[in-house]
Amino acid sequence: MANALPVSPLSRPLPELPPLAGVRFGATEAGIRYRGRTDLVMAEFAPGTTVAGVYTRSKCPGAPVDWCRAAMADGRARALVVNAGNANVFTGRAGFEATQANAADAARLVGCAASEVFLASTGVIGEVLPYRKISVALPGLYATLSEHGWADAARGIMTTDTFPKAATRVARIGATTVRIQGIAKGSGMIAPDMATMLAFVATDAKLPASVIQALLDDGVRRSFNCITVDSDTSTSDMLLLFATGQAGNAEVTRADAPELAEFRTALDSLLLELALLVIRDGEGVTKMMHITVTGAVSDQSAHNIAMAVANSPLVKTAVAGEDANWGRVVMAVGKCGEPANRDTLSVSIGGTCIAQNGTVVPDYDETPVVAHMRGREIEIAIDIGLANGTAQAWGCDLTHGYININGAYRS
Amino acid sequence: MANALPVSPLSRPLPELPPLAGVRFGATEAGIRYRGRTDLVMAEFAPGTTVAGVYTRSKCPGAPVDWCRAAMADGRARALVVNAGNANVFTGRAGFEATQANAADAARLVGCAASEVFLASTGVIGEVLPYRKISVALPGLYATLSEHGWADAARGIMTTDTFPKAATRVARIGATTVRIQGIAKGSGMIAPDMATMLAFVATDAKLPASVIQALLDDGVRRSFNCITVDSDTSTSDMLLLFATGQAGNAEVTRADAPELAEFRTALDSLLLELALLVIRDGEGVTKMMHITVTGAVSDQSAHNIAMAVANSPLVKTAVAGEDANWGRVVMAVGKCGEPANRDTLSVSIGGTCIAQNGTVVPDYDETPVVAHMRGREIEIAIDIGLANGTAQAWGCDLTHGYININGAYRS
Structure with missing residues (x-):
């Protein structure tokens, strides 16, 4: 097999x-x-x-x-x-x-x-x-x-x-x-x-x-x-x-x-x-994700946030679907229990700042973001805006391939 | 949509x-x-x-x-x-x-x-x-x-x-x-x-x-x-x-x-x-999972274990595939950070004890387990064997339907 x-x-x-x-x-x-x-x-x-x-x-x-x-x-x-x-x-x-x-x-x-x-x-x-x-x-x-x-x-x-x-x-x-x-x-x-x-x-x-x-x-x-x-x-x-x-x-x-x-x-x-x-070589991988977190209250807090984003099924499926779904990134930051403040939070994808200070950046240019999402290596940068804690994490998308590999009936 | x-x-x-x-x-x-x-x-x-x-x-x-x-x-x-x-x-x-x-x-x-x-x-x-x-x-x-x-x-x-x-x-x-x-x-x-x-x-x-x-x-x-x-x-x-x-x-x-x-x-x-x-009505659901944990060091610990099993992508895909994969249940118990002891752990699926005291039950009858896995409501019972903490959790399987719903490119 x-x-x-x-x-x-x-x-x-x-x-x-x-x-x-x-x-x-x-x-x-x-x-x-x-x-x-x-x-x-x-x-x-x-x-x-x-x-x-x-x-x-x-x-x-x-x-x-x-x-x-x-x-x-x-x-x-x-x-x-x-x-x-x-x-x-x-x-x-x-x-x-x-x-x-x-x-x-x-x-x-x-x-x-x-x-x-x-x-x-x-x-x-x-x-x-x-x-x-x-x-x-x-x-x-x-x-x-x-x-x-x-x-x-x-x-x-x-x-x-x-x-x-x-x-x-x-x-x-x-x-x-x-x-x-x-x-x-x-x-x-x-x-x-x-x-x-x-x-x-x-x-x-x-x-x-x-x-x-x-x-x-x-x-x-x-x-x-x-x-x-x-x-x-x-x-x-x-x-x-x-x-x-x-x-x-x-x-x-x-x-x-x-x-x-x-x-x-x-x-x-x-x-x-x-x-x-x-x-x-992650199961079913079609894209890597690189998550960078800055501005967290500590490096450990930044690590926990980065891993929560990298593990979020909704972020992973969005990446699989080439969807620059910053809302799911906000959700993953918000759920993980680490100090964060909606109103100081920024999210960038592929170097383009999409959401800042608690709201979407008005009329941000989607073109480079769409192009970035079509690539193999997706960069998601999150600034928490609270202090100086930083971390990086790496993950992969969640695809039909993962389900195929792990959902096959055991013979 | x-x-x-x-x-x-x-x-x-x-x-x-x-x-x-x-x-x-x-x-x-x-x-x-x-x-x-x-x-x-x-x-x-x-x-x-x-x-x-x-x-x-x-x-x-x-x-x-x-x-x-x-x-x-x-x-x-x-x-x-x-x-x-x-x-x-x-x-x-x-x-x-x-x-x-x-x-x-x-x-x-x-x-x-x-x-x-x-x-x-x-x-x-x-x-x-x-x-x-x-x-x-x-x-x-x-x-x-x-x-x-x-x-x-x-x-x-x-x-x-x-x-x-x-x-x-x-x-x-x-x-x-x-x-x-x-x-x-x-x-x-x-x-x-x-x-x-x-x-x-x-x-x-x-x-x-x-x-x-x-x-x-x-x-x-x-x-x-x-x-x-x-x-x-x-x-x-x-x-x-x-x-x-x-x-x-x-x-x-x-x-x-x-x-x-x-x-x-x-x-x-x-x-x-x-x-x-x-x-x-979980996204893409084809089967529910009901996790029962007994024998944990506290009710809170039992809750954390039950939720770790219910959230495990590998357990969820196994349930989707109708695979009584008790090994993935053991993995999820082991990873969640709560006190557990491999050698006192038991896992039952659909009422059949499959693994006990650190090893598989020799020659357990797979027939009722296979039949249970084909049903819509999957019962997984875990006894940690350490104390009296108990909890229940409910989840659903992870299927292609989930990927379809959440991985669709945003139009």
Whole structure:
């Protein structure tokens, strides 16, 4: 079914993904659910690799999320195993035992502790993970791991994604050039699946786990936590950042060290690129929305307003219909519970101010707005007019394609 | 356009609406936006009528909402004027002046203070209300007001509603039989409109404004505040309760007086019936959802969970597709931020327990579940397994019809 979906009109080609010292990737067909495509991905990291992670806030997380949270304790990683086709969610004790078995399998191959193996699963929920298929496939997969395996890995973690997603950056830490590179998968759904967002990023920089965790927390706040396809949070969302230390940069012990400024900028930019690739493959997407909020009472308030607009079904259907429906934007601002004042509110679409100070701008020129709405990337700017809080959010339209993908009767 | 929509498959016939002492209703064609249908409704209430109201929590409310909030101050009402086709929202000073003009018009006809006139508008937003059309039409409309005008009023407040909505009850206060009767309109959309929920309820009971306000607040909490079509809150939502005092019951001064027990039950039941009629006419609806949550840490927590499930696009599309997708229910419980524990969670659909204690019930009988999902009213019961908090919520499925109604390009 996944392969039957047409490629998103907002897709981007996979960039060139050069080797990153200390990371070897590979992918194989384990036959977990799909046929005729790779569905099992493995990575090995050099000894000394540190790890940071952010996870779904779901109260019903999958077994691999529980596993990774526990494995994070000492900040060390040597391997990653990801399967597509089965999310190992709501699978009780059997789910827990599957994570233990596969971590032990990978640890044996790599020669590390099981707690240095990170696991992720994406796909059907409520079905026990056929972990023996993974056990059988891992030794052969391990033998093929390569510094050139990034693109294969980006493809192997897809579910109903319509294109593979990756991004790459370089930055300098002191005199040393380091690389940051990541892959992601987005929202895909085959009944009874649920959307799962996974992203794996690695750098050859030498950085303690506490430092990369702080950088990741900060970067995610302004990237992955600012995107939404349909407001439904997966049980399996996971973003891991591995630092192999192979670049040999001078030691850095604090996330706010000045020599990390360029690295931080590069990481933030990479996380945002990956996050936007997920939006570009949102279910049924035909247009992206970029919401900018200024003038809110705080940045957090601005974020809540931006996300309310990005999640509003009425705003999303208006964008799908190429309708510059600023009234629905006003509605979404008004409903979200954040401080706002109708009489200081302004709304611009595609750079044209349409509503200001509590009323429509008389005789505003609709021509550039109509042209903008026909494009693929819709810019909505909202000024609350109360203080200096700002935020951005990214979303996509709500179309018949979304209903087709998610409303199909489970066979 | 409104008339082109097929009647909802979940519609209900309008009940018989007998006279209610002290209330006269009427409707006429003022030509505000629609042609060939009534769009202006007026009611006159007997002297001494008290009033209570609940309003949208939107930070960008319409001018009539502002007007009614101010007019509520002394708890007295003599008239109601409602127009369909223009919501008088985000219209700045012109919107305020329109409310003043129409309240003055109605006050002159009825012979009361302008502050005893209540106003509601529903329809297009961001366009100045053509209040002179209302001024011109009101005298003729006033001359036709009748105790038998309830059904005309229910029809005259419709926008893209596909059927008129009303409910009626009787109850005893002490030895006196009183009547409670109400009309409502639901979510309808013609670009660039936004959904508006309006409901007007009257009783001939003699009750102070403070008492009916307390009863209304309580009743709304378990009816209108537990329904959702698409999670988008209108700028114009308004529910008014008028008590004409014509039944001549003995004086009651407290909402918790024991002699009000039957009245309270009848009012609650009427409010819920009206609220569910709104769901039965949700945009694109083919199935209703009734969510029951038990075992949450508090009633408020249970409410938040129930609403998260009712609002989840993935749950709504699964219901549309007749898919008993309990995994998406688990996802929605998990994402909403309320205390929950995967390992104590149970989910039943149509009375069949599907998932329990963190895993699917092995070999549960799918046959009755499949049959239930093919019906019009879907029952989803969730036990959180933590404490005794309970709540109910009602929603509807998300279908191509919703996209058609809301994604049409504005002409």
